[in-house]
Amino acid sequence: MTAQVAALQAALVAEAAASYGYGVVGAHLTGSLEQLAASALATHTGRADRLAELLRRDGARPGPVPPAFALPFPVTGPASALELAEQLEDGTAGVYYDLIGSTANPGLREFAAEALVDAAGRAARWRAATGPFDPGVTTSFPGREAP
Amino acid sequence: MSLSRRALLAGAIGVAAAGCHRAVRPPPAPPPPIPDAPALAAAADRERALIAGYDAVLATPLAPAALTALAALRAQHLAHQAAIGVAQLPARPSSLTTLPALTALEHASAVAALASVGAAVDPAHAQLFASIAGSEASHAVVLAALAAP
Numbered sequence: 001m002t003a004q005v006a007a008l009q010a011a012l013v014a015e016a017a018a019s020y021g022y023g024v025v026g027a028h029l030t031g032s033l034e035q036l037a038a039s040a041l042a043t044h045t046g047r048a049d050r051l052a053e054l055l056r057r058d059g060a061r062p063g064p065v066p067p068a069f070a071l072p073f074p075v076t077g078p079a080s081a082l083e084l085a086e087q088l089e090d091g092t093a094g095v096y097y098d099l100i101g102s103t104a105n106p107g108l109r110e111f112a113a114e115a116l117v118d119a120a121g122r123a124a125r126w127r128a129a130t131g132p133f134d135p136g137v138t139t140s141f142p143g144r145e146a147p
Numbered sequence: 148m149s150l151s152r153r154a155l156l157a158g159a160i161g162v163a164a165a166g167c168h169r170a171v172r173p174p175p176a177p178p179p180p181i182p183d184a185p186a187l188a189a190a191a192d193r194e195r196a197l198i199a200g201y202d203a204v205l206a207t208p209l210a211p212a213a214l215t216a217l218a219a220l221r222a223q224h225l226a227h228q229a230a231i232g233v234a235q236l237p238a239r240p241s242s243l244t245t246l247p248a249l250t251a252l253e254h255a256s257a258v259a260a261l262a263s264v265g266a267a268v269d270p271a272h273a274q275l276f277a278s279i280a281g282s283e284a285s286h287a288v289v290l291a292a293l294a295a296p
Contacts, residue, residue, distance in 0.1 A: 050185050097274055100270065100273050101271065101273070101274045102270075103270075104270070106265030106266060109264050109265050109267075110265045113264040113265075113273075113280060114261065116277050116278070116281050117257065117261060117277070117281045119281070120282065120284055121281070121285050122288070124284075124285035124286075124287055124289060126287065128289065132212060133216045133289065133292075135216075135219035137216075138282060138285040138286055138288075139223070139282060139285070140227060140230075140283075141226070141275075141278040141279070142278055142281035142282055143277070
């Protein structure tokens, strides 16, 4: 397995986990935040489909994606739902950072970079939704470091 | 006297020959070019412009929460500059004075950084440009929230 295929596969699993996680997140939110979760769910599901397509184009078979994922902590209400949403975006930013480093293909890098930027922006939106500005709302290097 | 002149002449020729010898020695090999140097220089320039923009907006009257936020975001641009690896040149003056203008500059810088990802020779530079673009996109989110009534 090439580094590129391994990184694509890792991104596929992360996107599937994000889609699953947003199903849980959305169930605990209302109003504009619920809409943001629904939009994020659609984005991550679409990216998972695109990653599976990219793997097949590379001659690889997309690996099995679990139907369910263990959550890192119990989600019992809006606060923990927002925290999970932040973690989902941080996780996807990380796998796209790795994908960019694994390939010299400009088109694939651009796809991954756009996904990383999207995840970083959405993570900031989730953090901003939790209350007044905190310096940890943004990070210097999304994907490269834990916020 | 003439011997002495001859000796002097021989010495002079010797020195000249030595000089010639040094002159024909091949020069040391130039350092290898830094991959992606133009893209790194452009990224550094964008960071300088952003830092100058933050300085200009920070010089205007702001609510304490906005001051805290802008100082934190400015610090992240300093981190970008350090990662790009260029000398920290003095900030240049900026005509920006509003949060919406700064938001637009963050957007534009993120788009430009994103455009450098595909063509980067060094994969680490591609990752750096993408990560900086992500950071700047998230800054734009914060700035837009601060500017909202």
